Amino acid sequence: MDCLFCGIAAGDIPSTKVYEDELILAFRDIAPEAPCHVLVIPKAHIGSADEITPENSAVVAHIFELAPKIARLGGADNGYRIVTNCGEDGCQSVKHLHFHILGGKKLPEHIVS
Ligand code: AMP
Numbered sequence: 001m002d003c004l005f006c007g008i009a010a011g012d013i014p015s016t017k018v019y020e021d022e023l024i025l026a027f028r029d030i031a032p033e034a035p036c037h038v039l040v041i042p043k044a045h046i047g048s049a050d051e052i053t054p055e056n057s058a059v060v061a062h063i064f065e066l067a068p069k070i071a072r073l074g075g076a077d078n079g080y081r082i083v084t085n086c087g088e089d090g091c092q093s094v095k096h097l098h099f100h101i102l103g104g105k106k107l108p109e110h111i112v113s
Pocket of ligand 1: 085091092095
């Protein structure tokens, strides 16, 4: 499968790592929209939020358990926002489940402008 984030998870494509363990990788977004803009991915391929099932959802819980630590490591020390885009209307551009952790500044109040 030709998947950019699988390539990053495997270490075949370079990234700026923020956190890694056996299940997940967190790395800096290549086009940051906030001082802290970290992407958190499961290492095992899940296409999007649409593909979360009872069989693979433990890694999603793991990501949220680690989110406070990853946010702090990424530079968000006064709160943060977690976003996942899904599908066409959600403007998902990379078809591997990922959570944006955004912070390091006061974010816009409205998520949809
Ligand atoms: P989304 O639009 O929600 O699918 O988000 C995909 C994100 O991946 C965007 O914010 C991109 O800037 C980011 N991105 C694309 N390629 C890379 C890369 N090689 N390394 C880090 N971030 C990337």
